[in-house]
Amino acid sequence: MIARTNHADPRQLLEERARSLMLPIWWIDGAGSVVSKAAGWNALEPWLHAPALTESMMAAAASCGDESEVCELSPGCWLVVLPANQNRSDDHRCVTLVFTEEFLRSPLFASICRSGGASEVIMRAALGPIVRSGRTEAEHLAKVLAWMQRDLVEVVHGAHAIENFSKQLVDTYEQMSLLYRIAECMNGLEDPRGFVHMACDLLQDTLEFRWIGIRFTSLRTLGRGMTNELILSGEIPCSHTRFDRLAGELALMPGIDDRPIILEPHAHELAALVNSETFVNPLICNNNLAGLLLAGNKGGEDPDISSVDMQLVSATADYVGAFVHNSSLYSEQRTMFLGIVRALSASIDAKDRYTRGHSERVAHLATELALATGFTEEQAERVRLAGILHDMGKIGVPEAVLLKPGKLTDEEFDAIKRHPTIGYNILKDIEPLEDVLPGVLYHHERWDGRGYPHGLRGANIPLLGRILAVADAFDAMSSDRAYRPRIAREKVLMEMRSGAGTQWDAELVKAFLKLDFSKYDSMIDRHAAQSAHAA
Ligand SMILES: [Fe+2]
Known part of the structure; x- marks a missing residue:
């Protein structure tokens, strides 16, 4: 924030400068009355x-015109009257007194001393240092004072203009910064509620409103439970339930989606409830009313809702409307995409009844292992996807080989070993799956380098491939296969321990053995029941 300063009044500055020139200053109003005495x-x-x-000055000043003027009060004494400041709304004029030695011996001087209860001798001595040479000097001083007054007014006005400009600059910066920060977060389409909260918080931080809220309508495309939801930033001075009800009713009001409005407390129930002017901006999502952005109880230096406030709230509402629309499109696409992925995975399961549910279980185990080793929820979701798709390539392996109960010939085993590469080739051109490809291609690599398809070794095997290898092998041993029934849990765990550091990444096995397999076991039971039913 740029510091905002308080500038002095040009009158005060003029008095200070005149005092240094030994000139006392009075201020008189348009009617000629003294409103401020020399101080x-x-x-x-x-x-x-x-x-x-004072009386003599008022009488003389009354006869002066609008221009700078020097008029004689008595021989050797002149009143210098400066014109009213043309740039200001007040009509006060500045007056000073210039006198010679002659005046200090005049009857007017004596009468002033008497009326002020001051000794002539003392006053004469005290006024000695500010005695002037004559009328010519009085006229010069009048010019100097007039210039000084004009310059000071301009300087102070200039300072005010700079201050206002700085303030506008600060405000503009804050507004740009707000909109930039909101726009920056618009990529997070997976979390529309988080985005709306963030937009309300940022808006409330920037403007002086005590609260900012968004009340969504029942628009179907809102999805993810946001319909009819109230999201608030700041504190409303009333019950949430009542506010929510009135905001919901307001969203149903005919014409509310036309343009922003300001509700007055005496005219609308919601504004009366918060006892404040309330700004209401429709939230339009793909030409439909998705909600209302509300702002109220403005504080700060100016409690009136300004055009800047309205512009920023409207711009934010536009962003939120666009975001909600994009988010719903994204959600639809994501649902469709996951549906296709599941259909693909089901097609593999359908081909090999012995591996029914294998992809889903591997996806579950790999996700749990990823989370246990420090992956974020978002990263773990990608691991899940890789798990679902890891055996995609089996679609290119003959069923006779997949379902063969006995020992495989070398050719048959070669056909099996091609499935990671086939899966990779099927999926490699699907851009949203780019990050899961290493899992598909490398889930049969071994830590000791004896795996396939490339015989990678140790940490050269991409982590996703190593995670899937652990989950895949565990599930392969724990479920019935064409060539053998499932192996008991204890024996499976023993196999895992003995293969740590040879077949699998030892660190991953260590974390894997600590997992809770109860959910996995219920998946096994469910899939077995489905297989039995299908048979
Ligand atoms: Fe596989």
Whole structure:
């Protein structure tokens, strides 16, 4: 934030400068009355504030025009009157007094002393240092003061203009920054609720509203439970339930989707509930009303809702509307994509009844292992996908080989060994699956380099391939196969332990053995029941 300063009044600056020139300053209004007496003169003030002096000045000033003027009060004493400041709304004029030695011996001087209760001798001595040479000097001083006044007004106005410009710059920066930050988060299509919360929080941080809220309608495309939901940032000064009900009713009001409106507390129930002007902006999603963005209880220096507030709230509403639309499209695409992936995986299972559910179980185990070894939820979801698709290539292996109960010939085993490469080739051109390909291609590699298809060794095997290898082997041993029944859990675990560091990554096996297999076991039972039913 740029620091905002308070600038002095040009009048005050003029008084300070005039005092340094030994010129007392009075201010008179348009009617000629003294509104501010010369200040800061200590011992001279009884004389400067004397009623006789004030009266004489007022009488003389009343006869002065609008221009800078020097008029004689008495011989050797002149009143210098500066014009009212043309750039300001007030009509106050600045007045100063210039006198010669002659004046200090005049009857007017004596009468001023008397009316102020001041000694002539003392005042004469005190005023000595500010005695001038004559009318010519008075006229020069009048010019100097007039220039000074004009320059000070311009300087102060310039300072105000810079301050306002700085403020606008700060505001604009904050607005741009808000919109940039919102736009930056618009890629996170998987989490629309998180995005909406973030947009409300950012808006509330930037503007002075005590609360910002979005009340969604029942628009079907909103999905993911956001329909009719109220998302709030800040504190509303009333019950959430009542606010939610009134905001929901407002969203049903005819014409509410036309344009933003400001609700007044005396005219609308919701604004009365929060006891504040409330700004309401429709949230349009693919030409349908998806909700309302509401903002109220504005605080700060200016409690009125400004055009900047409205613009920012509207821009944010546009972003949220576009985001919600994109998010629903993304969600539809994702659902469709996962449906296709599951259909592909089911087609492999259908080909080999002995491996029914194998892909799903491997996906489950690999996901659990990934989470146990520090993967994020998002990364683990990709591991799940790799698990579902890892045996995709079996679609290219003859059923006679897949279902053969006895020992395989070398040719048959070669056909089996081709399935990682076949799966890779089937999926390699599908861009959203790019990151799962290493899992498909390398899930039969071994830590000791004796695996296939490339015989990679140790950490050269991509991690996804190593994770799937552990999950795949565990499930292969734990389920019935064409050539043998399932192996008991204890024996499977023993095999895993003995293969750690030769067949599999030892670190992964260590983490795998600590997993809870209860969900896996119920999957095995479910798939076995389905197989029995199908048979
Ligand atoms: Fe496989």
